[in-house]
Amino acid sequence: MFEYVKAWYENKFSDPHSVTLLLLLIATVALFYFFGSLIVPVLVALVIAYLLDWPVVHLEKLGMKRFTASILVMLLFSGLMIMILIGMGPVLWQQTSNLVQETPYMIEKGKALLLHLPEDYPSLITSEQVKSIVSSVEAKVIEFGQLALSVSLTSLKDVAAWLIYLILVPLLVFFMLKDKQELTQSAERLIPKQRRLIIQVWQEMNQQIMNYIRGKVFEILIVGTASFIAFAVLDLRYAALLGVLVGLSVLIPFVGAALVTIPVAAVALFQFGLETQFWTILIIYGVIQALDGNVLVPLLFSEAVDLNPVFIIVAVLFFGGLWGFWGVFFAIPLASLVKALINAWSSKQVDLTPS
Template structure:
């Protein structure tokens, strides 16, 4: 047994750079796991700066001075932040309050449709199943409403956290963009001089992370805006709230689209019933989902390393369970990182190693 373990270590960890890379990865994951909540503003700022670096590079390539490029991109970013906090979120929050007030009526409508379905298909349900399900949903919805109200935007901790992000994150983003070269130089000095393997993995992942983050940001905006325009055109209630949910659902591949379809169908059914408007809303929603999956995603993520859907779902479940929302958001890049490390990891040929040990 010891010989097997020693042979495995000699094969995969005989290279000094492999040991250094593994230590850095372990330290990085441990820091995020233990102090992720404290460092959340820094991590968020780093992500945003990474996304904004693309537009800055585009402007500098067109002979715009870097300082001016940073100021222009940062100004556009601030405008979006203020629009989000003072226009989009208040409207979505007011619609959430309205939705919570309408929740008992929504359950009653769903119960009526279920009873009609039972009349049409008597063999599908037993007589008391709908009543029991309605009572369970009513009890569960009361708990959900109470939880949402106790953790609403009006509560003090949420307000304080929002203010911290609103002030600290833009400042960190600005300095990360402005002093990018200085920061990278300092990080480079802290790393070992012989870092061929680290450079190989980081150069591959830099492009992958950039494509994924910027593409995902664009996808969220495009899907959210198109969904709001479609729902608003048909007069669907809670259009802003639902469009935010649909936009954020693209963060979770496959699973997000399925989950967010449920509230869209329920609210459309509650408002329109089984009328033409109900099918129109579902049709425009399905059209947006189809265009996102078959046009927008291939266009934005053509250069991202392809992963099997099973690996993506496993990565979402694993990293989401470890780091919550950010784990879900970074599931694909982290899975790609692991794949890049495995691909680039130096291996010693067993036959050559056996000859050397003789």
């Protein structure tokens, strides 16, 4: 066994390029693990910079200088964000407030429906089972309410930090766009000369990350807008809020769609009861989810690495548990990175002399 491990180690890490890649990977993971919460503004700026680099590059191809293109793209992006915030912010706030106020009535209505189930279907469920379910749900609701209150009180202390982020993040994005070449060269000077595998992994991942971020933004906009239009046409209350939730649910593959089904079904049930319109809303919502998974995702992420759904779910669970929201958001690129690292270390070792 020891000889096998020794042979494997000598095969994979006799190349100094492999050792450099391993050390860089360890340093990066340690940085994000221990200081992840402190560099959130940098992560946000990187995501936005990746998103905006595409129009900047296209403006450069049209003959515009990068400095001018960066200013123009930042002005358009900032204006669009302000318009969305002013236009949708008050609506979403009002609908969220109304939904929170009506939640106790929705819970009571759901409780009444559950309590009638033993009368309608005595052979399937008993009153004791219903009472157990109701008490369990009530306990979870109380626990969630306490958690939401504690989070809201804690977040008040972070208002100043968020205000600082609103200033720092746009500045970071602008300088990342404007000085992309200089920043890349500075990063290259920090990496040892034995960088062949690092370059191989970076070249494999760079375009994938850009395509993934851009594709995710388009997916959120398309799915969210389609859901909002469908809910509004069907006269479902809180259409804007539910549309935003459905759009954001695509950030968590497979799991997000299942989770957001709960508020959509609850609002529809509270508003229409078990009538035709309730089932119509669920069917249309299911159609939107099916089109997203079978048409939109393959179209937007055609250039991404094809990963088995099992690997994607494991990546969401692992990286989400490690880094929270950003771990979930980057679960697929991180899974692709793991695959790229395995490919790099599994490739035939050549060029063993330092370059």
